Amino acid sequence: MADTGTSGGPSAAQRRVLAPLALAQFICSFAGSNMNVMINDISEDLDTTVQGVQVAITIFLLVMAALMIPGGKLTDRYGRKRCFLAGLVVYGIGALLSAVAPGLGVLILGNSILEGVGTALLIPPVYILTTLLFTDMASRARAFGTIMALGGIGAAAGPLIGGLITSWISWRAAFVFQALVIALIIVLSRHLEDPLPPDPTRPFDTVGAVLSAAGLVLVVMGILAADDNVWLMIALLAVGALTLLWFFRHVRAREAAGKEPLLSTSLFRDRTSNLGLVTQNVQWLLLMGSSFTVAAYLQVVRGYDAIETGVVFTAATVGLLATSLAAERLAKRWPQRTLITAGFVVTIAGIVVLISMVNSFPSAWAFAPGLLLLGLGLGVMLTPSVNVVQSSFPEEQQGEISGLSRSVSNLGSSLGTAVAGTILVAGLTASAYAAAMIALAAVGLIGLAAAVFLPGTPATRA
Template identity: 80%
Template sequence: MAGMAATEARRVLAPLALAQFICSFAGSNMNVMINDISEDLDTTVQGVQVAITIFLLVMAALMIPGGKLTDKWGRKRCLLAGLVVYGVGAVLSAVAPGLGVLILGNSILEGVGTALLIPPVYILTTLLFTDTASRARAFGAIMAMGGVGAAAGPLIGGLITSAISWRAAFVFQALVIVVIVVLSRKIDDPLPADPARPFDTVGAVLSAAGLVLLVMGILAIDNNGWLALGLLLGGALVLAGFFSWVRGRERKGREPLLSTALFRNRTSNLGLVTQNTQWLMLMGVSFTVAAYLQVVRGYDAVETGVIFTAATLGILASSLAAEKLARRHAQRTLIMVGFVVAIAGIAVLLALVAWTPGAWAFAPGLLLIGLGLGAMLTPSVNVVQSCFSEAQQGEISGLSRSISNLGSSLGTAIAGTILVSGLSKGAYAAAMAALAVIGLGGLIAAGLLPRGARPPAIEAGTTAPPGTPQR
């Protein structure tokens, strides 16, 4: 929306950024409630970990279908529907009498709601902010709120849990949802819905089932190696069947859930890898440090949340500087530097915690991790989104958010599996080291991004064509 007035832009951007905040908040705030929830609901730490992971997994599994439904139902309608489903899940979680109801409310309903509302956030941002500068600012604000939501979740959740109870944290989410619904009335969907557009139901089921099996396989590693292997192989086979189904629909001239053309762009593929790795590291570090502080060090929810403030400040500082950094540095450079700083942060965290018993030993490392992750969240999104035309924004937005949320669920699953195998100092260090090694993989992927010229300015109503080199 070239020439959009500053006040109007803020009114449109506020609910979109707040929606990303609350969804990211929901993915991390339960980390500081592990002991409170397990005691209140008479369950185990592993049971709470499963609930957290299922929430992230449901988001990842349904984000692609959610993105596709925006074309059929309309972007604003999907946004509002997702907010309502999410709100119902938050209320149900607040009154949950046991782990099963908590999983239904938090893991299932909030996960489904998120999958419906997040793709419209990114599609509407792309369509409403059409010039390069305003779109960069908008994505920077949304990614900043997402990063801060994930990093500040432990602090906010800890304060609410200690002052009232863990249930009040879900009431807080429901109230925020009400605010977003009210603010969303100012948003106009720039494209009409197409109710006649076909929806690939079989593809949606296959993609979701494959992702579920893969992450459940990771969760099962600690309990049963053979079961884990079977689940992982099953997930791989189902996903192979999904891609075979998609190719078959394309050959018949029918619209699939996800076009295979999305995977033919090397720059986009590498950008998706960096997105997945960033969120895997963020949620993995959040879960690992929160569990260690509470279970091993014996800190309460507020103490744990305060320690995470360093990461929150780091993400906020670097994310809000995204537009300024993008004008001075290539996107490829920002992503690579972000990985280097985040990996260095993990090394500093391990070194200081090993030699210093105090809580402040966590601050320098968490600050570096926050700075590194915040610096590369926005460039990675820009790299991927700018590779495709506006006609493909629904598909790529769903795929992009699915890959990112899959990274979140894998981060919690991988780190949690290592921790649950033996909550000790050794297990904590092993989980953090594993996250650092995975970060090195993300750094390699960032290094493989093209060194081509800086992307041309995106004029109103257009985007960079597929294959445009991104840095």
């Protein structure tokens, strides 16, 4: 096991294992946020609208969410490393296709579909392998801290890195950058070893995969339709809800027949895990929703270019980096419930500051205090939320819970962009910006309530 003999810092062997896994989370999180600063450039180059770019970003996040559960199950059948490498290849092809896209349709195919599918294949193995290779709580907290730190940095620094690349070269070069990082991860992955052999005879619930994906897609597309057609929104939401109900009935029927479903209902019998999943969903909803809202407001309403917008987001990056890298030390001093609760309090405070300061001061620096608080709060709670969920289940269920966990998180990301983006795009004014941020703060209170009800556990000890 990777954590053998480590009571202090990570060994060279651990760093070799963690490097490709953490970089994979970084680039997938980067892809979800870096397009936020390219809104004007992409819309002008591809002759589309802000709403068109929002749809592309949301579909990318939605494809990840819809396919993450099937992706997690496929790791049991084909092996975690094999799925990881397959996902990297599909993602790389999508990034290169996006770089040469002549129109919005090809961009959606490359970025939203192929990169989304690739991410759904490669991300579950990241969390499964981390849980299997780091078996004690201290080393696992350290490993998840590193992975979530790079994931948070990718999401928060995506606007800055994307802004620099877009301003200095082109928005297309940002996708070439993604492809280069993917190539580096593939090279580093030669050190990875799968601790569990694949089981080619493991059944795969194709009907369940289709129903779960269709249900999630319909729900999010319904939210996106809110500013165009209320009746279409209601219809999509209703059909989506019915499809998800059909999916859960299908799961129960397979379990009653003694067959393995896509998602075992036993995953939802653990109260701690359920509450942890809610906090994960809300965390990523707040991160991606606020990122899109602030970036779109700065570019469309205030007229900032890509690099100026990216620089503003440096405050969030600093906050996320500071608290994410301190995850192991924080886990040793404070219970996970305390960290998650404190994270939500600080994050919601950051959103409140973003609303009040921006309305009071015209300077771009008025965004810095709120974004810093947002980054600090999210960085504090990202790692303990993942640890709470992953550690609630034994090795044989890691494929299922990893897929569910990542699906819930990415659903939060897509909902954040869809909900906040729909409110903002409907008006694209200062009042619409405030309304979108208020909606995010309200959702944050739901996450805070879930954190408060988490059972108390002692701080992690090495």
